[in-house]
Amino acid sequence: MMTALYILVLLLAPFFFIGLINRVKALWAGRRGAPLLQTAYDLGKMLRKGEVLSHTTSFIFPLSPALQLAAVLCAALLVPLPGQPALISFPGDFILFAYTLGLAKFMLVLAAMDTGSSFEGMGASREVTFSTIVEPAFFMLLGSLALLTGQTSFTAIFALLNYSAGYSILVKSLCAISLFIMLLVEGCRVPVDDPNTHLELTMIHEVMILDYSGPDLAFLTYAAAFKMVLLGTLLANLFVPFNVAPLSGLLLTLAVWALLAVGIGLVEALTARVRMSHVPQFIFLMTAMAVTTFAVALFFLRGGA
């Protein structure tokens, strides 16, 4: 029963998440902003429409969004929520998580290149370049968590993460910062990319889906938002203890998501897009954090309790 509730909440969260981010940005800019569920209305509209496909594209183009959505949902099967273990869990499942998201990225890039447009090629090229920096850092982060807890699956790690010892808070904070940066990169938010425009300066994710329309675009938008919610869930797991009652776990998770959305909104409102050649440096921050996290975990594990 609780599981079904959790799944429902998880599936509905992306709409609110994006809605909240946009609301925060609008409010900060002095506007009233779109309704919270605007994304849901947009998606509903798109699902009812037909499609326009390009002459240049092949069968890969229409297949890609469905495959991406499937991959992202499959990754969700592996992620636990506070108070609710993951639906499928085994030692090393974080590897499948990362590579399934990688599969989604592969399909996205292929579809983008399929159109033969140089805009989409530009976005694709930058997207894969940034992922080369993000992936190792993500694995290092999870390595630190595995080192700390001695377990290698998401559910087991979060179940054992001791939140009362002093150094564990330090490790978790460092982890959280890195995951936040990863969220910004994977969700294509300022300062990495501007989700509102697709000018040359901000051509990463938005530009890859330029040619999509109708149900395909709906799938893609939802998949992207869902991916952000997934990473947000990992963050929630870091801070909300695992052994709480399911209902309070759910409420705490919602609170963390809301806080995260507000945080992202504020970052988007307050910072400007970093110059394209400086974006890798920004992402390297995540790598540096990850190495630091590992070093801290190693140090405390060897010296402390």
Add this chain to the structure above:
Amino acid sequence: MPQALVGIAIFFLGGLVSPLAGARWKGPLFALGAGLAQVFILPAVLRVLWEGHPLTLAVDFSFPIGLAVFRMDPLAAFFALIISIGGLLTALYSLGYMKMYRESGYSLSTYYLGMGLLIAAMLLVVLVQNALLFMIVWEIMSLASFFLVSFEHHKEEVRRAGVYYLVSMQVGAAFLMTAFAWASTRTGSLDFASFSQVLGGQDLSAAGLFLLFLTGFGVKAGLLPLHTWLPLAHPAAPTGVSAIMSGVMIKTGIYGILRILLIGGVPHLLLAYLVFGLSLLTGIFGVINAIAQHDLKKLLAYHSIENIGIIGSGLGLGMLGLAYGQNTIALFGFLGGLLHVLNHFIFKSLLFYGAGVIYLKTHTREIDRLGGLIHELPVTAVLFLIGSLAISGLPVFNGFISEFAIFAGLARSLTLGSVSLNVAILCGLAGLAFIGALALLCFTKVFSICFLGTPRVPHPEPLTEAAFSMVAPMLVLTVMILGIGLFAPLVLPLLTHVLGQFVPGLGGAEFAGLLALYRRLSLAIAALGGFSLFFLGLRWFLLRGKAVTRFKTWDCGYQEGSSRFSYTASSFAAPFMQLVALVVPQELHVQPPQGLFPREAHYASHSHDLLEIMLIRPVNAFLGRFLGLFTWIQSGRTQQYILYGLIFLVLLIIWIMGFS
């Protein structure tokens, strides 16, 4: 065991008859021989893999070799399986591919003779247990592949690549001969089993011997810094040869290292770290250079180097597990490494076959001149896509299964508590993740530039799909990719006995735990498949009755679009190349547009292999200068040389008579 030898002989004979056969019959005869050989080899191989008892045959050769033992233990059976199937698939592929050469007037006798010799020699390499006989068949393998690489010897770059390859192989063979000589003089016997006295143990001489073997076999496998021949030899050879070399032959180097490991027993800790670290560096270096390439086959060659790095890191992890006495970690490491040997053979052969089809149809290997091939070569495109997905290690395909094993093993080792090990594991995790992300970059680039979009250089006439004889091997490989990717728990038990050789005391419980893990992994992957079908169905349902129209790609209002605007491979890779500019030196020839209405502009880039520039060329230059001091000995007169020999002979006889 004798049946397997008969099978090997049939492979060889298939090649031997080709000079006698008519031009159109050489191919089919060789393919027939290859197929017939499978009937003899495969049952023996499968029996050994399934039951675990080695097959032995001892033959007494006269003086120098002595008693030679041919043994097929599970490790040898595993490699023999790969070699044999690889030979069959290449024979089938060559039926269609070599037609191009036959029609241009080449004689295919050399090709098939060399191929038969190569496959027979490779099979013998994994079977013999006698040092001298091993060196003989190793050299035969190197020479046969040299002749195959130099098939188009009227082209200068092919000649140079062939000679470079030959010299590299001889350097490796020199290390091997030194190592074997050292070992056999210490033990007094040429048999491998006797070498365990000198290779086992933790003393310095065992480590030195291991390093010699590692260097010798590493040249063949393509480990850093001895890899420089790979990117030259693979593009120069015809595609069938590249596929066999990349998919099968470099694995004999890995086989050699594994055999030495088996003979030596538990390795020294520092050696395990060395293999692990070197393989990681190899993987990273290989894939970074692959991204910089714009020649399709050279790119695939660098990817082979990368995958050898992945295999080596699996083996290194296994060695670390053995050194620390942790059976589970050793199990994961060796499983990952060995399975990746098989997986790499499958998807690399598939990719090379696809590249061969591209070359056959478009007559170019330059990626930047291709594009839009998916519309004209749909079958090849889909198969190449599956190969690309597999090599990037993505789930549903076989590459993920082996990389998962290595990652899982790495993650488990974090629980051991040794600081140096943890640092190594960190580097391993980060390194392998980096390699994975880079492989993704590279293959999205390759596939999308070659097959998607619009043709960058227009074709004079429309292209037709490849012949069935070329598509059939690719289909077989695709089935294998999907089979291992989706049904891993069914395939893994085949490796039980191979792994049991490396991880002593491997209990049924540990292996059962491994299988249970993979079953849950397959469940998740099956869920992925299920979701995909669901969403595809949903899409179809939603679009029923709705208008789906075709229009041109959104182009921001440009009136005159052109395929020249679309992204090229160098542009795709440019952001990344800027990040790693120190590691991959690039040479640019740029003539920028000048004036208000520029007429002509020009841009060419070429990347160099850093290790070749920093390491190989200075050594070569030094050797050239040093040996140049002795050129006076070579006067060009044969009689003078014979005079040298005569004087030596007389002096030798006098010395033997007088001073012995």
Add this chain to the structure above:
Amino acid sequence: MSAILIVLFGTTILYIFAASRIEAFIKTLALQGLLLFLLILIDLHEINWWNIALLGLETLVIKTIVIPYFLLAVIRRNEIGREVAPNVSQLYALQIASVIFTFGFIVAFWAARTGTVAQPLYFGISISVIIASLFLIVHRKRIITHILCYMMLENGIFLLSLSVANEMPLLINLGVLLDLFVGIYLFVIFFDLIHAMYDGNNIDVLTELKD
């Protein structure tokens, strides 16, 4: 009995040093082949029948009949007659030949004394044949002569293997056949390809091939 054949064999070497006609050289080679065959027959009891068949084929058929016939045909077709005047005159060459023979006998005596070989006389003569043929290659200038000296070298090695071991390892047989094969192969190359461009009389021209 075998000692007579061996010494006869050695004398053929001296004859070759003295003669300057190519045809004489070839016929002497045929005689050497026959002598080797007779020597094998005499040592019959020590070799197994499989080896005898192979050796018989090698000596009687190939060395005595086939190769000399083939060479004579080529000679006559290309109208080659005599050896060109060498650098060192024939007189001195003959003296060096006798020195080589002496050296060979010294080796034979040494081998008999130390007892390491089965047939000391074979050993000594074969060493001198080998050295003599090497010297002859250095001495003479025509390419055809070099090929013939090479065959003589093979005869010497054959004899050496007869002397050293009681049984004849298959490996040495195969090695000798291989060398013969290569010799003929090179010969064909010379006479079909190189002869078209260079005059086969003087080997000095071939220094142009040096890189």
